[in-house]
Amino acid sequence: MTEPLLSIERVSHEFGARRALLPGRRTHLAVDDVSLSVAAGESLALVGESGSGKTTLGRVVAKLLTPTGGTVRVDGRDVGGLSGRELLAYRRTVQMIFQNTQHAFNPRRKIRDILADPYEIHGLPAPGGRDAALGELLERVGLHASMLDRYPHQFSGGQRQRIGIARALSLGPRLIVADEPVSALDVSVQAQVLNLFARLRRELGLSLLFISHDLRAVYFLCERIAVLYQGRLVEVAPRERLLEHPLHPYSRRLIAAVPGLGERDSAEVSAADAPAAAPDAGESTAAAVAGAEPVTGVGCHYASRCPLHLQLGRPERCLTERPALRAAAGGSAVACHFAGDEPPAPVRSVVSEEVG
Numbered sequence: 001m002t003e004p005l006l007s008i009e010r011v012s013h014e015f016g017a018r019r020a021l022l023p024g025r026r027t028h029l030a031v032d033d034v035s036l037s038v039a040a041g042e043s044l045a046l047v048g049e050s051g052s053g054k055t056t057l058g059r060v061v062a063k064l065l066t067p068t069g070g071t072v073r074v075d076g077r078d079v080g081g082l083s084g085r086e087l088l089a090y091r092r093t094v095q096m097i098f099q100n101t102q103h104a105f106n107p108r109r110k111i112r113d114i115l116a117d118p119y120e121i122h123g124l125p126a127p128g129g130r131d132a133a134l135g136e137l138l139e140r141v142g143l144h145a146s147m148l149d150r151y152p153h154q155f156s157g158g159q160r161q162r163i164g165i166a167r168a169l170s171l172g173p174r175l176i177v178a179d180e181p182v183s184a185l186d187v188s189v190q191a192q193v194l195n196l197f198a199r200l201r202r203e204l205g206l207s208l209l210f211i212s213h214d215l216r217a218v219y220f221l222c223e224r225i226a227v228l229y230q231g232r233l234v235e236v237a238p239r240e241r242l243l244e245h246p247l248h249p250y251s252r253r254l255i256a257a258v259p260g261l262g263e264r265d266s267a268e269v270s271a272a273d274a275p276a277a278a279p280d281a282g283e284s285t286a287a288a289v290a291g292a293e294p295v296t297g298v299g300c301h302y303a304s305r306c307p308l309h310l311q312l313g314r315p316e317r318c319l320t321e322r323p324a325l326r327a328a329a330g331g332s333a334v335a336c337h338f339a340g341d342e343p344p345a346p347v348r349s350v351v352s353e354e355v356g
């Protein structure tokens, strides 16, 4: 098997961990023992509700945060101890794009100077001369070279995001971490920027770690989807497999929440999911979930909201043993003690080739 471009190995990030011993300090485990990989040229989505740790994991990969546990490797090399020239080289390889384009650029600087920054910082000559390279960058993202002398406020939100993408591309990265890059944009503009990402991936063979709440955007752009819940990876699967046949009860709920995307009701759990025990027929799922004690510590974080846990009669194992990620059919991996395999459903076309 070929080495993945990016390997995230048992990575954790606990905010406040360094000062945890000071009185009154609280820590927060935002990413909890997550392992994932991204192949060269592959696009992997990170999805999950707000606060599930997507941005934190993205920032760890971009080396904007240092993990408190685990290892990040690029091309098999541990990037934890990089400094000096090696760190600069890493920053050329992995670039991050952010959601907020409004305050991303100094309003008093021309686009020419903003795009020139990476070359200055890395002490690199622009290929073919500075002006030609900067103009080419703008044209690559669908803007015109003549716009180099404009200021950020003279661009729309979608155009500013294109400028952010151009800046990220300037030093020839191999992996882009894109954190909700279209969610602040109008819907019509979102489609254009997603199409731009798809084109750039094709043209440049880029790998993408795409962080999003929007499952339709994720389906359009990514080959695999990783689902996070409260900092833990609960499922990772090829996109069709996840959308057509989600295994983890949380993935099911997430997909069912998008009209027309999932076919199964969020609370529905089939017989194949419940091999061990009969459901408690006298208890409604919603009421039981509302009355359940939240799970902390060693068990499954999702147990207090989990319809499968209820249906199975609240197995003790969910509360006492953290579910390990285990391989399942169709290339999926799921962290649930009881989620079962079912025959694959036919794949539906959820989003057309071009988002429009």
Ligand SMILES: Nc1ncnc2c1ncn2[C@@H]1O[C@H](COP(=O)(O)OP(=O)(O)OP(=O)(O)O)[C@@H](O)[C@H]1O
Residues within 6 Å of the ligand: 015, 016, 028, 029, 030, 048, 049, 050, 051, 052, 053, 054, 055, 056, 057
């Ligand atoms: N600097 C920080 N200090 C302490 N806790 C933080 C910090 N940044 C994030 N957190 C917490 O870590 C958890 C994960 O946050 P993160 O932003 O990674 O989630 P997310 O899935 O990206 O959410 P969203 O979709 O809302 O951006 C949240 O509970 C958040 O409150």
